Amino acid sequence: MAEGTNQPHGSESAPCCNTSSNSRTRISDEDESVELSNVLNMLGYGHELRQKRRECYKDLDRIETAQWGFGNCDFITVGSKAEGISRYLESDMDILCVNNFVKCIEAGCDINSIPENTSVCRMDTTICYPGHCLLLLERGFPLLLLLAMCDNGHGQILLSSDACVNILQMSSHFLRGPFPNERAGPSLPFTIGYSNADLVYAFRCHCPSILHRWASRSRHWPPFNIVEKVVSMGAFLTPVGFKGSENNHIEWRICFNTGEAELMINLNDAQIKLYVLLKMIGKDVLKPRHKEITSYMLKNIVLWLAEKNPQSMFHEKSLFFWIRESLLELRTALSKKQLPYYMIPERNLMAATGVTDTQNRRWIATLTDMLDEGPAIIRRLPLIRQAIISHPDPFIWYNTRRIELEIILLESIKSGLYSNGNYLVNMFDYLLRNSLMWRFVVIVNEVFTNLSGKEIMDTYSVFELFHIFSRFLM
Template sequence: MTRLGYGEQIRRWRVEKYKEQDSLMNARFRYVTMITAGSKAEGLTCLHESDRDELFVLEGILCVEAGISLHTIPDGIGVYRMDTHAYSGHCRLLLERQARNHSKVIHDALCDNGQGDILLSSSLFLDKMSAYLPTNSSFVNHERAGPSLPGSVGGVVHTDRVWAIRCHCPSILQRWASRPRHWPSPVLVQKVVSLGANVTAVGFKESEYKHMEWRIGFNTGESELVNNLNDTQAKVYVMLKMIVKDVLRPSKKEITSYVMKNIVLWQAERNPQNKFYAQSFLHWLLDGLRALRTAIVTKQLSYYMIPERNLMAASGLTYRQQSHWVEVITDMMAEGPRVILGLPKIRRAIVASPEPMLWYSMKRMELEMLELEYKNRMVPCYENGVLYKSDAIPQKMRRRMGEVLMEIALRMIEEGCAVNDLTDINDRMLQ
């Protein structure tokens, strides 16, 4: 797995590079703060291996729990009160105080509930936000998916863009922080609490009022937790995601990688850290599969941050899917160590000759590092999409990337492989 790009060193390096990129981008933004989330923020996927999740947090607006005094919030910030009489982990937002400079998107998403309250509609908010998304020949916007407004560049780089509002909910975070646990440490618990929460524009699927509801999330805190998993835990998480993607293959997100993340976080909290070491990898992988099978059978898995929220509720799982997936997982667990051979990516890596595998692994790592460094170096060079200053270092990076791709192409030819253009090789290497 280390040779496939899931080792501790490259994982930590990716995390720092995406944080650096966020910092560079936010130096240019005024009304939003961009946060890389999901697998990219966790350093657990290669550059083009999966979608990039981007969270755009609106500035000048805040939602708060009941009991929070408005006098503690600076003037000029718009304030919404959280009505949590909804499915666990969701809320409705009631206007308490208009922002001094509220956006047209927010204004157009306000609704009167007929009882004297003004609510912010999640559905209207996303509809209005969609209309403001830029469109051009290189970036294509796709159909809305939950709270996300997805897009892609060149059919290769896919981005899930999610707009969010900061959320001050100390009682929810304190309930999480006060649980008895083996992990995380008290210091990390307090850091997660300090990172706070946000709400995103999506309601509970089966709610009568889903178009008015928002979902409470802890993206930055969860990324911090995953980044503090040890090497064995991180690789269990990666392999569970592979099993869902390559073996179960859900067609409508009945099971997601987010379910796998929560299974691994519960594992970490409930067991001593010294039990997670390289030789125990298979034990924890099978334990994770057992937890997944139970979640499928019972349609029940508690959300790690808010246990009252069931991640399997409204998943759309059919009885036929349940029966089939339970059978598949049971068979996989019976295979013991051979279970990993059912994963195409792992199987190819195992049967490949060691020397070529190591060579391609090193070239893939170099390409990814060059690409991420290049992107970060280029951010300060652009203003409103126009290159306004030059930097010699990115040019040298591009030349080196071209040299690496030529080396790969020549080796492929020597090994009898069909070689397409260098762009195609680059896309394949970074997937």
């Protein structure tokens, strides 16, 4: 591990920060940074609630795997839900369905170390864009994927990523309760209750050389024990090719979902709140229409900054400073159309995004304006702006009850509420069996009684009540 100095630094291969801002400006922003951190706590992004979310979604994974995996696959919640930084209905759930009978290995790995009852595919990265590969069947014959196999013209069997998604969509009702909707790229969207979810099928991937290259980098963060843990988690292959490739339909993407979740969990409080604010900026200010700028790109900026700078520089008093540094990095990435993937720097996250030059210039101009605004930048974020202009007493009262309601519903995950498509039936059953769940009715009634002056049960139907509490948790 690199010994840290007290100045940010970087390299040509990754975003870095610039401490050209004078110390006087940073000091004047400290109190406002602390207040912003407190507001984020009240809005549901504090440490305790993040931890609660992570625990409950892990419980959900165990329930789903036991009920619908049949020993054939594991269900793993990934993304912002697994990291605990997404409020209950703030964003979709991202779920990996990991096949237990197919293992993928990179060139040079010993196939004999893998159990004989497991089919093995060899990764071929030679003709693919960095971070992607072809899959050559080396051993076994997975019947479920029979129709996804094709000849590569050299007598070898390839596994088509596009065909795999189509096959698994047809067979998905054998693996899960809710039927997925029409596929969206590599994912199969479906709805559970008021939550939307994206299900992505994946294979476990053993790629030690890629992970060891990542682990051997000189860095300030993460510490050695976390680096080792991320390496031990391995990788996954998901059925999506590089957008600009003519072999897109047969390519697979190398992903590190569980390892990245571990990294995010080990960021400190200021770094996680920085990411939350960047997500808000992306959604509410930049507003990309076709995912030209994604929260995943913003996450990578935060990870690079964390790696390249001492942890001691990230604290609640420096929040506005790091917002500025992150926006500088994003502006540079847009200008150069270059943002290295944190795990595999050779992969450019800005490649083949489809962004037009006109849109790019507009975003760069917007970011330049925001950089000149200083702390006033938060006025652009509706959730933060509303919190600031609200009277403190009603704001605290409302959010305290919203957080309590979210905790109650997170606890309901352990009841198997999402175990099949009959969400409302399960909810009513749970209401009858668990007195704690009646507390959510009291909370919603309390909120709307204060807003309308009428008892909610006198004004709204039961189904309207469910709609109200879903809006409450967004």
